[in-house]
Amino acid sequence: MAVSSEIREQAARDVLAVLPDRANDLARLHILVNGDEPVVTVIGKYNHGKSSLLNELTGRDTFAVSDKRETVSLAHSVHLGVHWLDAPGLDADVGTEDDRHALQAAWLRSDIRLFVHAAKEGELDTKETALLAELSADGERTKRQTLFVLSQVDQLADDHELENVCKAIGEQVPGTVLNVVSSTRNRKALEGGKKLLLEKSGILALRATLHSALDRVPSARAHELALVFNDIREECRTLRAAQEKSRDVLRETQQQQGLDFRRGLQAVIEKVGGDIDAMLNALGADHASIPDSAKDAYAITAGKVERAHIQIAYSRACIEMDGFLAGHGVVGLPSEQETKARSLNSVMIAVMGVSVKFRKDLRKMFCEASGRERMQREFTQYYELSDDRRALAKQIEEMEAAIVAAQRASAALHALEARA
Incomplete structure (x- = not known):
């Protein structure tokens, strides 16, 4: 049965989209199919x-x-x-x-x-x-x-x-x-x-x-027709299997990397949180919460010393967490969230702020469950927005599209073969 030019041309486009080297075979199929x-x-x-x-x-x-x-x-x-x-x-x-x-x-x-x-x-x-x-x-x-x-x-x-x-x-x-x-x-x-x-x-x-x-030409053509269809169909199948395997590997990588990041982040948060908790528990009277008077502007007071101590502890905790984040590509903000102030375009500042002066703020951030959960949640969100994670997600998306194209090519080839 002759195949309409529309069906043949669409089938050719679908197959060539994934198997560009098959142009000559498709041209030969056109002759064989149309008899x-x-x-x-x-x-x-x-x-x-x-x-x-x-x-x-x-x-x-x-x-x-x-x-x-x-x-x-x-x-x-x-x-x-x-x-x-x-x-x-x-x-x-x-x-x-x-x-x-x-x-x-x-x-x-x-x-x-x-x-x-x-x-x-x-x-x-x-x-x-x-x-x-x-x-x-x-x-x-x-x-x-x-x-x-x-x-x-x-x-x-x-x-x-x-x-x-x-x-x-x-x-x-x-x-x-x-x-x-x-x-x-x-x-x-x-x-x-x-x-x-x-x-x-x-x-x-x-x-x-x-x-x-x-x-002998009719029998030879029938043989060649089946041969070419089978060759292209098998190449489509092989290509699709390879694509699905690659996609599955990418997905596994994506899942494992995400799991490793979340577990590692949780461990870092718990570690620095424990250090902060031990430091806070070792302190005596809460001098940092007592405001300095005007006469203390140039004097070293117990409040100033404690606030400096709290800030140092906070900075050390941030440095440790930042080292972990940098190892997973979580450093700068996504381009859509960047500001004109480049010094502020970091994930650490976006989540943790610039400084902490009081015990209650440090405790709430590092020692309470709600504070740790917030850091875990927000850092994970920025991890998923990092360049590496986006690139991996794009690879998976492109592989999915390639699989769909291979499926479309197989379906088009099947439709063409059914009308041969």
């Missing part, structure tokens, strides 16, 4: 007789023939239920438009490749042998077929030379069947009504071989 005509492509170096071969196979002068490099784009023709493609030569400049066309023809659109090599060139070069190896491996995997066509055999001196060329190529690519043809002989035979020359051209035999290959 277009079987595609036969001639590939090979330029001036090896590819266009002439297509003209003889189709019986029509559709493809331009020239001694110079003629095919620099993807020429095509539909004839007798077959889509014929004439690709630019293998020696197209890498990265150019004709190189892209050659790639498209050989890998994205072809069901059958006619690999054309001119007999006059003798052995294959390294680029040709590499491509044949790639096409062979692809054929094993996808069931797409490649037929080796040894062209322009009329340009050899005799059958002995042809035999030597075939032997040399056979040693380079063992097991490869060579379809020996001459487009020139076929054309002369047709024009002159020469039956023996027509048979010797090899075009009739190649047509018969090609016909058998075309009969």
Whole structure:
């Protein structure tokens, strides 16, 4: 069943959002799913007789023939239920438009490749042998077929030379069947009504071989369709599993870090609270609560000494707590809470204030349960607003979004496969 362009395009967008390297596979799926005509492509170096071969196979002068490099784009023709493609030569400049066309023809659109090599060139070069190896491996995997066509055999001196060329190529690519043809002989035979020359051209035999290959295209396409769907589906599944594992690790890290912080903070608060409580209990009369008189402005009084003692104890407690907080990245205020006075933009000042002068304030802050709970609560809030915690939370959020995207891609692929 043909798939609407809207469904296909949306599915492609969803899959490419998580698997950008699958663009070529999705393009191939489009051809397979929509069941277009079987595609036969001639590939090979330029001036090896590819266009002439297509003209003889189709019986029509559709493809331009020239001694110079003629095919620099993807020429095509539909004839007798077959889509014929004439690709630019293998020696197209890498990265150019004709190189892209050659790639498209050989890998994205072809069901059958006619690999054309001119007999006059003798052995294959390294680029040709590499491509044949790639096409062979692809054929094993996808069931797409490649037929080796040894062209322009009329340009050899005799059958002995042809035999030597075939032997040399056979040693380079063992097991490869060579379809020996001459487009020139076929054309002369047709024009002159020469039956023996027509048979010797090899075009009739190649047509018969090609016909058998075309009969196998539907089953090959079904195999490739299932293969590509399975490959993408498995990659989506693998990606999603990895993403979920990463998210779970991040969540565990987030939870463990939070637990460690809360426990550590509680221990520090209890420790400094105990120190403060012991210090306060060791004091005698509460001199700090007695206000100084005017005559005491420049004198050292018991109240001043005690208030200084309380402030020192408070500062030491804050320093100890601040060291713990700094170790967990809790130092400056969140940007949205900062003031113009930079010296005041610290978490310690926001929660603890600047100074404490009286016993009751110090006791309320460090020794009473309500004071300790307030410090625990407020410092924990600032911990969750710290840069590190926000960055971790953002990582989890992004991973969640990636998982949703992977789920969307899997669903889109399933919808596309159900309509195939």
